[in-house]
Amino acid sequence: MCLSTTHNSISDDLQIGVYDILRINIGSKSATMLRNIGLLFILAIATADNCPKHCICSQNSATCNSTNLASFGERIFKLKITNPKVPLIIKNGHFNVSGLQDVNSISIEYATIIDIDDTAFSGIRKLSSFSMINSNIPLINPLTFSNTKNLRILQISNSTLKKFDSFKSKSLEELDLSGNRLTTIFKTSFEFLPTLTFINLENNNISTIDPLAFSNLINLQDVLLSNNNIKYLDPNIFEKNTELISINLSNNPLKQINLNLTAELEKLTLKSCQLRSFDEVLSKNLGLLSYLDLSGNNLELTSNTFAKMEELEFIDLSRNNLTSLPSRIFYSNYKLQKINLDNNRFKDFPKFESNHNFQTYYFSCSNCSIVRLDEDSFKYFPSLVILNLSRNKIIGANLTAIQSLYRLVELNLSYNNISVIHPSSFIKSSALQTVNLAGNPLKVINPNVFYSNRFLKFLDVSNCSLKKLWQQPVKKNLDFLSELNVENNLLTSISPRDLQVVPVINILGISQNLLHCDEVLRDAITWLTKHQVLPRSAQTKTHENIVNANATETMLNQSSWRVLIKERCLDEFYFENSENELKVIAENDQNHIEIEPNVDDNEEDSYWYNDDEYSKMDEDYVKAKSLFESIRFKSENHTKYSFLWPTLVFIFTALSVLVIAANVLLLILKTRALPRNVNLPHIKIPRWNSNNRLKKHSGSVYQPLSEERTDIFVPNRKVEVPTHSTPKSSV
Structure with missing residues (x-):
């Protein structure tokens, strides 16, 4: 709370008085209680008048619902006015109160502002940031902030502002006008804001920008104009902005762009602009460009489109309906680190050539209709770490193209037409840690394919056609695999021998398979429980979840293997183990509970999955679950007040x-x-x-x-002391 120096001194004096009253028997319980009550009372008195009644003050900041402010007991650096009950007319003197002389940030939220006087902030010398958010602001006086000499940031966003013109400020550096109702940017909109470096005009309805709107902003570095209705930009609109670093024109119906841009530009975003071409003249002026996003257009590209962009590091050409790319389109862009070609219509994977090896570590061409990969498709990409070729039509014979990627760590080949994997496909990718083969027509996994991948931790073969887990013989176990996902396949059995191939596994996804409830499956579940393997579920998909899970959650996950399997194979094996666990818990609680098995011993190997047996297993599971709940409830009631006795x-x-x-x-x-x-x-x-x-x-x-004392102490002599003496001096 806000505490002033005067109130601090009063509080200290009152506190000393309370201690003087209670110090004699301060060890007693009643005195301690009285002392605490007195201190709370003193604190309430000391802070009652330090924050105006319409405000809440804390740590040099205040939140109010009115501009009728009284004095603050302590210096306030940050002031927020939110949800005022009446429309605001901000005049000179509203913020000239004690405690606000050093305020550097003022924000107004969810308000209706009728008028702001041009001298409203003149008395706040240290104001550096002002914002109006989610408010009704039809118009602002251009001179409102002309006298704020230290104002650096002005934000008027998500409001009803329709016009911004001729604002004056000699110190403003960042201007955020996003989410308003602006339609036109005039020549004089920023004419008197010479120090601007950042302008955000996103999410308006701007259709017209004067060619000289930014001409006076010689220090301008970032311009955000995305999500407007701009159909045309004058080629010379940014000609005088020699310090410009970043431009975002995404989601505007431009169709074509021809700008005379400075060579200093580093980031250009033209996503979903309906572009049909990217002018080669434009690219010549972008020698220092490192980030280019052209996704969501309908481009036709040539070999020289990006030829002059030698510093290009990121390029996004996804969703452009491309059917082919010239092999030399990135010939001079060897510094590329990330390439995204998702959602195009290639048939043959484009083979890229370069005068140097690319420095690319991330390459994605998902859902590109690729049928074939040549053996030298990634000849110039030796540094690839992440490769995403999911949702194509690649077959197993094409995987030899990956052999040269010896730094590859993550490989996504999900939802292709891979039915057989050649044993030498990943032989040189010794750093491989994650392989995703989900959604391929695989009938069996050959673990020998991963013989050289000693760091493989995650393998996903879900939604395939697996009828058995591993192809025999297994030459070498997958000693580092910690997570295996074989969900939604055609597996009818899983044995301890299958699990021994992955001796250090932590997570296994095996639900939605046609597993037989036989002795082999029982042994497999015993193995999984013994090795503390958790079923893959929404709660335990990552290793971090396992580390953070407490002991109770771990026990429940381990005991619910059959529950997470879609078929819920709850046979007598499950209930026998559950019965033993329940009896132990019941004996500890001095309440013996007996469970009647619901499964006939003579039918332990006859479980095939039909609706009647599903219903029976569901009923048994519900009974077991309710039994666990009743024991837990009784245990909680038994220990609810057990902490009182040790405390006393x-x-x-x-x-x-x-x-x-x-x-x-x-x-x-x-x-x-x-x-x-x-x-x-x-x-x-x-x-x-x-x-x-x-x-x-x-x-x-x-x-x-x-x-x-006038007498001298003598042994065995009684000394008489007056019973009602008055001291001559105060101790």
Whole structure:
């Protein structure tokens, strides 16, 4: 809360007074309670007048619902006005109150602003940031911020502002006008904002921009114009912006673009602009461009389109309906690190040539209708780390193209036409850690394919046509594989021998298979439980989830193997183990619970999956689950108040120790450290069987001063002390 220096001093004085009153018997429980109540009362008094009634103050910031502000008890650096009950008319003096002289940030949210006086912020010398968000602002006086000499950031976003023109500020650097109702940018819109470096005009309805709108902004670096209705831009609109670094024109119906851009530009985003071509003259002026997004257009590209962009590192050509690309389209762009060609219509994978090896570590061509991969398709991409070729029509014979990628870590070949994988497909990719083969017509996995991949951790072969897990013989186990997904296949059995191929597995996805409930499956589940393998589910898909899971969740996941399998193969094996676990829990709770098996012993090997048996297994599972719940509820009720007794014992023991220590300390001081004729107070503990009561007093028994004693202490002589003496001087 906001505390002033004056109130701090008053609080200290009152606190000292409370301590003086309660210090005599400060160890007692009642005095401690009184002291705490007194301190709370003092704190309430000290802070009651430090924050205006319409505000909440905390850590040098205040949130108010009105501009009728009173004095603040402490300096406020950040002021927010949100959800005012009445429309605002901000005039000079609203913010000239005690405590706001050093405010550097003011924001107004969810308000209706009728008018802002041109001198409203003139008294706030340190104001550097002002924002109006989600508010009704039909018009703003251009001179409103002309006197704020330190204003750096102005944000008016998601409001009803329809016009922004001739604003004046000699210090403004960042201007955010996104999400308003602007339709036109005039020549004078930014004419008197010479220090602007950043302009955000996204999500308006701008259709017209004056050719000289940015001509005076010699320091402009970033312009965001996406999601407007701009159909045409003058070629020279950014000609004088020599410091321009980034332009975003995405989601505008431009159709063509021909800009005279500065060579300093580093980022150009033209996503979903209905472009049909990318002018070669434009690319000549982009020698330092490193980021280019042309996705979502309908481009036709030539070999020289990007020829002059030697510093290009990222390019996105996805969703352009491309059927082919020239082999030399990236010939000079050997510094490319990320290439995205998703959702085009290639039939043959484009073979790229270069005068150097590409530095590309990420390459994606998903859903590109690729049928064939040549052996040298990635000849110039030796540095590839992530390769995504999912949702194409690639067959297993094409995988030899991957052999040269010895740095490859992540490979996605899901949903292709791969039915057989040649044993030498990944032989040189020794760094491979993740392989996704989901959705391919594989009938069996040959583990020998991954013989050289000693760091393979994740393998996904879900949604395939697997009828058995591993092709035999297995030459070498997959010693590093931690997660295997074989969900939604045609597996009828999984054995401990299959699981021994992945000895360190942590997560196994096996649901939605036609597993037989036989002895082999029981042994497999025993193996999985013994090795603490978790089923792959929404809660346990990653290794991080396993590490963060507590012991109870781990136990439940391990005991619910059959539940996560779609068929829910809950045979007598499951219920026998469940019964033993339940009995142990019941014995610990001193309540014996018996379970009647619901499965006939004579039918343990006759489970095939039909609706009747599904219903029977569901009923059995519900019964077992309800039994677990009843035991857990009883255990929770039994331990709900169990913490009270140890707490009381601890409190009583602590008080006893304190009393004994106090008496010992007083005895030592009396016998050794002080003269014999000084009487010290001591704590008297009445006997349990005594009827005598201690006389109540303030704890400060008067003793005569040494100067008042006229007699000399003599052993065996009774010294009489006046019972009602008045001290001559105050102690």
